[in-house]
Amino acid sequence: MTTHIGFATSQGTKPSSQSLGRVFESRRRVLYKGGPSVTPVGFGTYRIGFSKNLGFPDCVNALESALRKGLNLIDSSSNYGHGQSEMLIGKTITKLINENIIKRENIVVVSKVGYIQASNIELAKSRELQGNGFQEISKFGDETWHCIHPDFIFDQIERSCSRLGLETIDVYLLHNPEYMLKRFELDGMDVEEARALFYSRLKESFIALEKLVSTGKIKAYGISSNNLGAPQEEYSSVSIKKVHEVAKSIFENPNFKVVQFPMNWIEVSPAFYDIEDLGESTLSYAQKNDIGVMLNRPFNAMFNDGLIRLTRPQVNKEDMDKLDAGMKLGLENWSKLASDLERLAKEQLADVLGYDDATLSQIVVSTLAWYPGVTSVLCGVRKEHYVDDVEQALARPSLPRAREHLYGIYENLEFST
Numbered sequence: 001m002t003t004h005i006g007f008a009t010s011q012g013t014k015p016s017s018q019s020l021g022r023v024f025e026s027r028r029r030v031l032y033k034g035g036p037s038v039t040p041v042g043f044g045t046y047r048i049g050f051s052k053n054l055g056f057p058d059c060v061n062a063l064e065s066a067l068r069k070g071l072n073l074i075d076s077s078s079n080y081g082h083g084q085s086e087m088l089i090g091k092t093i094t095k096l097i098n099e100n101i102i103k104r105e106n107i108v109v110v111s112k113v114g115y116i117q118a119s120n121i122e123l124a125k126s127r128e129l130q131g132n133g134f135q136e137i138s139k140f141g142d143e144t145w146h147c148i149h150p151d152f153i154f155d156q157i158e159r160s161c162s163r164l165g166l167e168t169i170d171v172y173l174l175h176n177p178e179y180m181l182k183r184f185e186l187d188g189m190d191v192e193e194a195r196a197l198f199y200s201r202l203k204e205s206f207i208a209l210e211k212l213v214s215t216g217k218i219k220a221y222g223i224s225s226n227n228l229g230a231p232q233e234e235y236s237s238v239s240i241k242k243v244h245e246v247a248k249s250i251f252e253n254p255n256f257k258v259v260q261f262p263m264n265w266i267e268v269s270p271a272f273y274d275i276e277d278l279g280e281s282t283l284s285y286a287q288k289n290d291i292g293v294m295l296n297r298p299f300n301a302m303f304n305d306g307l308i309r310l311t312r313p314q315v316n317k318e319d320m321d322k323l324d325a326g327m328k329l330g331l332e333n334w335s336k337l338a339s340d341l342e343r344l345a346k347e348q349l350a351d352v353l354g355y356d357d358a359t360l361s362q363i364v365v366s367t368l369a370w371y372p373g374v375t376s377v378l379c380g381v382r383k384e385h386y387v388d389d390v391e392q393a394l395a396r397p398s399l400p401r402a403r404e405h406l407y408g409i410y411e412n413l414e415f416s417t
């Protein structure tokens with residue numbers, strides 16, 4: 001596959017003079033000081049390329065359509081679709097560059113390192129057999145291992161760049177580094193000891209990532225963690241301030257520029273939970289320190305070990321007829337929940353123009369994308385009509401009082417406690 005040289009530039013990602021009427025392009029905002037601008041919605045590729053229900057072509061069409069419309073942020077990881085996500089992104093970017101629709105400097109590509117699964121686990125196991133295994137691996141059974149050791153990072157960056165067909169990845173994130181803490185917890189390690197070891201290993205990883213910046217393999221780095229902003233009492237919580245301090249202990253102005261974490265109408269702690277030693281929320285800390293924030297899982301909210309989908313179900317009559325009674329009941333309950341959520345959100349936005357006919361998913365996107373400190377919301381828009389839906393969300397008026405709206409929605413959710 002062709003390797004594209006270059007990276008997303010501040011100039012190449014700025015809305016152009018012809019962006020009027022192109023919603024995605026006109027809404028772009030700066031990811032971090034001196035860095036590229038990105039659309040307030042990014043294309044999340046977690047479920048791309050390996051679903052049984054959705055073939056490869058649908059995902060390609062959705063990604064291609066999004067890029068043609070001016071969406072310019074794509075989020076991936078080495079383990080998404082066992083590498084197929086990165087390959088699909090590489091193929092699509094190449095096609096659109098060859099057609100002169102986009103240039104490399106227009107598109108911000110994010111990938112991640114940390115998980116060892118599928119072919120990577122075979123690689124790790126065979127290296128162990130040969131006596132040169134990767135170090136500091138956290139093992140969770142036979143199929144999922146995790147590692148953020150420098151040697152593993154140096155190995156994985158080459159594989160990701162090759163699958164993506166890129167010389168440089170714009171943002172490279174350590175993927176759920178809290179797995180190390182989870183392992184320590186299972187091993188019964190004292191929490192303070194575990195945290196000290198975790199942050200000291202994180203420093204070694206960040207030194208490796210700084211090396212990758214200096215050699216031009218990546219432009220910026222950070223972490224993606226499900227536990228950023230989680231209450232400190234949780235053993236495997238990760239503090240944005242401590243992570244930032246680790247980066248600043250390497251360089252005064254480190255290339256640590258971006259964080260990613262889940263946030264939605266139910267999982268709101270990064271916005272509303274004041275971290276003990278911080279006196280402010282994770283989002284507020286990020287905003288004050290010019291750290292770009294990408295939210296993930298906007299529609300998939302974890303609640304009481306279950307999952308609540310914050311969208312309206314879309315099933316056509318033909319598919320509906322094929323469902324058994326239990327499935328039909330489940331769908332009815334989901335539709336009712338969606339109607340209740342939509343009504344509640346519209347009450348909270350009653351005095352805001354332009355939201356009367358908004359879909360539930362559009363209000364979710366808007367309340368998150370306009371929340372202070374949020375740079376972009378990563379959405380799993382793997383069907384073309386999802387891309388159109390989020391585009392319509394961004395075409396609606398901005399929400400300067402997003403904090404108030406989100407708080408109002410959260411406070412009035414019946415299952416919020």
Ligand SMILES: NC(=O)c1ccc[n+]([C@@H]2O[C@H](COP(=O)([O-])OP(=O)(O)OC[C@H]3O[C@@H](n4cnc5c(N)ncnc54)[C@H](OP(=O)(O)O)[C@@H]3O)[C@@H](O)[C@H]2O)c1
Nearest residue numbers: 044045046224296297298299300311361378379380386389
């Ligand atoms: N730790 C991490 O680093 C981490 C963790 C989670 C997510 N992420 C990133 O964040 C991205 C987003 O998260 P996600 O894909 O898990 O969840 P999501 O964006 O909340 O989407 C969940 C599901 O909602 C449906 N959907 C998406 N857009 C829709 C729309 N406009 N209208 C109606 N339904 C819609 C899709 O379901 P169907 O496809 O079933 O129709 C999608 O799979 C991921 O793809 C990934 O890039 C990163």
